[in-house]
Amino acid sequence: MARYLPLISFKYAILAILLAAITVSSDDNTPIPESESGIQAWFNANVKPLASRKGTLNSSLEAAEANPKIIKVRQNGGGDFKTITDAVKSIPSGNKQRVILDIGAGTYNEKVIIPRDKPFVSFIGQPNSMPTLQYGGTAAQYGTVFSATLQVESDFFVASNMIFKNTAPKPDGKRKGAQALALRTGGSMAALYNVKMYGFQDTLCDDRGYHFFKDCYIEGTVDFIFGSGKSIYLNTELRVLAANELTVITAHARQKDSEDIGFSFVHCQVTGNAGNGKKALLGRAWMEMPRVVFAYSSMSEVVDPKGWSSNDHPEREGKVFFGEYKNTGPGAAPSGRVKYSKQLSAGDVKPYTTLGFIKGSSWLLPPPKL
Numbered sequence: 001m002a003r004y005l006p007l008i009s010f011k012y013a014i015l016a017i018l019l020a021a022i023t024v025s026s027d028d029n030t031p032i033p034e035s036e037s038g039i040q041a042w043f044n045a046n047v048k049p050l051a052s053r054k055g056t057l058n059s060s061l062e063a064a065e066a067n068p069k070i071i072k073v074r075q076n077g078g079g080d081f082k083t084i085t086d087a088v089k090s091i092p093s094g095n096k097q098r099v100i101l102d103i104g105a106g107t108y109n110e111k112v113i114i115p116r117d118k119p120f121v122s123f124i125g126q127p128n129s130m131p132t133l134q135y136g137g138t139a140a141q142y143g144t145v146f147s148a149t150l151q152v153e154s155d156f157f158v159a160s161n162m163i164f165k166n167t168a169p170k171p172d173g174k175r176k177g178a179q180a181l182a183l184r185t186g187g188s189m190a191a192l193y194n195v196k197m198y199g200f201q202d203t204l205c206d207d208r209g210y211h212f213f214k215d216c217y218i219e220g221t222v223d224f225i226f227g228s229g230k231s232i233y234l235n236t237e238l239r240v241l242a243a244n245e246l247t248v249i250t251a252h253a254r255q256k257d258s259e260d261i262g263f264s265f266v267h268c269q270v271t272g273n274a275g276n277g278k279k280a281l282l283g284r285a286w287m288e289m290p291r292v293v294f295a296y297s298s299m300s301e302v303v304d305p306k307g308w309s310s311n312d313h314p315e316r317e318g319k320v321f322f323g324e325y326k327n328t329g330p331g332a333a334p335s336g337r338v339k340y341s342k343q344l345s346a347g348d349v350k351p352y353t354t355l356g357f358i359k360g361s362s363w364l365l366p367p368p369k370l
Helices: 002-025 036-046 059-065 084-089 346-352
Strands: 069-073 099-103 107-109 112-114 121-124 132-135 150-152 158-166 183-185 190-198 204-206 209-214 217-220 222-227 229-234 237-240 248-252 262-266 269-272 281-284 291-295 321-325
Touching: 069 084, 084 099, 084 112, 183 190, 217 222, 248 262, 248 291, 262 346, 281 291, 291 346, 321 346
Parallel strands: 069 099, 099 121, 107 132, 112 150, 121 158, 132 158, 150 183, 158 190, 183 204, 190 209, 190 217, 204 222, 209 229, 217 237, 222 248, 229 262, 237 269, 248 281, 262 291, 291 321
Antiparallel strands: none
């Protein structure tokens, strides 16, 4: 038996190396660092380009990224199309290829829908001349979730260096159906980098699936981030605008214990002015069991000391999950918070500050470079 020991030891050594490699390559469990200065290094280490991750990503995504197609959109000619709408229409149903819309500078007055059967679409602008996609649709005209200037129904959507805006007037509390979305993410595995979203009530419908927002800007008045998504917002500014009535940032739509969804805001900045000395809530229980976490975020005086609301449903107070961890600024003081919110421990918050929250290691890629 002695002569087989080196071989057995060698096999165990190889197995140990393989296990170590698997552990090192897994980026789902590495938490976002507490220091803001470490965000980009964390991102670079955990969201690597396709070339170094082949065989570890969603198989359909890897196949789509293998041979990307670029479509140029230029308002004044010089591209393949003059409108974003026509460029999207040119993508075949059942698309299996990454299609990158290289969108030139300018303002595109269009209401765009990316259907569910057109996955792997990217909208890419330039950071020094970000194109604007805008439209003035309202809930009265289209229904709330269908009022979005950009309605993404498909999976694997990416946007970078873009502005999405709804130009409908600010709700005055009198007009019915005044809600107006800038963007609806209705497909899963969507990533948005350096995207600005402008609106008032219901600016962003973060709906259905895993989403990742980094270096973004979102402004609004009431429930301006709402929906049933499971999303991470990283280094994103949430700007509260003055409203005639209530101002609320989030309205998460979780309704049952079985729904594994939630919003996680990490290293975000809550800014703005609610108007007339009013304060803004971080979130309210629009549905029965919302799940929202803020970690390492700065909160200005615009945030109401109470922080959160049961939305006049006291029976929901024991069902909500409103969590905070190591936030800073005058709006972050825990002393005035409602009793049913939670000041989290390091162990409590970790699941909300890793890519595992959105299963990112299987689909999240850096923004494409043109």
